Amino acid sequence: MLTTESASNYNHLEQMSIRDILVAINQEDHTVPAAVQKSLPQIEALVAGIVPRMKAGGRLFYIGAGTSGRLGVVDASECPPTFGVPFDLVVGIIAGGDTAIRKAVENAEDDWEQAWKDLASFAPQENDTLIGIAASGRTPYVIGGLNEARKAGLLTGCVVCNAGSPVAAAAEYPVEVVAGPEFLTGSTRMKAGTAQKLVLNMISTSVMIQLGKVKGNKMVDMQLTNEKLVDRALRMIVEELEVSPDEAESLLKKYGSVRGAINAVKKA
Template sequence: MELTTEKDSAYTNLHQLPLHDILDNINQEDQTVPKAVRKSLGQIEALATVITAQLRLGGRLFYIGAGTSGRLGILDASECPPTFGVPHELVIGIIAGGDTAIRKAVENAEDDSEQAWKDLLAHQINDHDVVVGIAASGITPYVLGGLKAANTAGIMTGCIVCNAHSPIAEEAKFPVAVVVGPEFLTGSTRMKAGTAQKLVLNMLTTSVMISLGKVEGNKMVDMQLTNNKLYHRGIDMIMKETGTDEKTATDLLNKYGRVRLAIEAIRSAKP
């Protein structure tokens, strides 16, 4: 199949361009990404809906990917516990080549079509879970093999790819294809494709967690208070949501350790 992500850049002689032109052209290309994502909103909604349903059944969300795609999945998964107060085991990112590949490329790891399923089995994956394959090309063997095995086992599957009609999109039950076109630097899918994948991941977990009640109003009431910035944000949230004074908000946050619990305590105390 023809991969648009591998097509030649529309820009030539990059090494001869002034720095300003390089930056301006990259920025111009980047501005096309949100528009491409918007065209896939229906697919994103369908995938978010099934993820929400499976998590309500007690399932988990798994991301599988290689290279940049794998790292983006791990990034999104790692940010869910501090942002939404969920267990680390609820959203799990798995990368071809294991944790070593997070920082350093592992040779040929993405070409093993059987390893993803082995990696998923290590987490005792079951039919309440969801597996989302992330692959800009849509052909990565590690991801494709993992989705095929998951489908055979009756597990819900989705994907985030950046080429139309790819094998991975055809295999996934709930595909998301964001076609961003050729990269500014030919084949460098860490650029527009990576940006598109990050935008979709943001949309998926944020919408799912809102649907699961992890947000109140527009506030992260279940966030973990892991540093001073978040601690003071929590105090401010309590004050704004309940109209209480700073000392009361601080005392209750120290007592309960969670913004949600502090707010509930104040509300329950009111006549």
């Protein structure tokens, strides 16, 4: 029995009050960060392997099915606006294609060959990294993709929520976060999904910091795509350069980014 499929610590959920349901879910969620903490050495090893490859021009790919695939797509899609990187530097691929982001695609996760076919359109190279995301740790789509990626010389990692899984065996740098049974038995969109999200946050953020996409604690390369982000950028410039808001606005318009404005003034 997989840990992610084991029986909930709670029973007769339909008889519980709303308050009791919420308290119980929250209690279970509290166990997730502790499970992630135990996996920090594995996460560190994976990130340490990714960074030099990306500095050499490599890309980061996520593959997964269902909730796991959607989490990869979410993390990848946030990298360009947050860190100002090209849209194809971090790429999330989900079994069944983009349609599966909103609607389940039957049997997509059971195809052993499709992940590598999906990756083929990106012309994967040896400096690239492929991370398979699978709560169960046994998804054929992910295992097949990792196996082919290793043959092609890519760095391979994974994020799984069961110990000793086939997905972990297929990856050079497995990350295993065992968060225990779900509140709703087998519903891995809950604790397992939360654990995967936390790990992906750690991976992408730490990689981008190592790639120089952060200054101090600020997102100096973020894309200025709405008023909120422009306001944030102006505050950064004001704080860093000790200029007035009007001066900050003028610098931002002239140089187009927080980093550009700061670098131009400090080099002058």
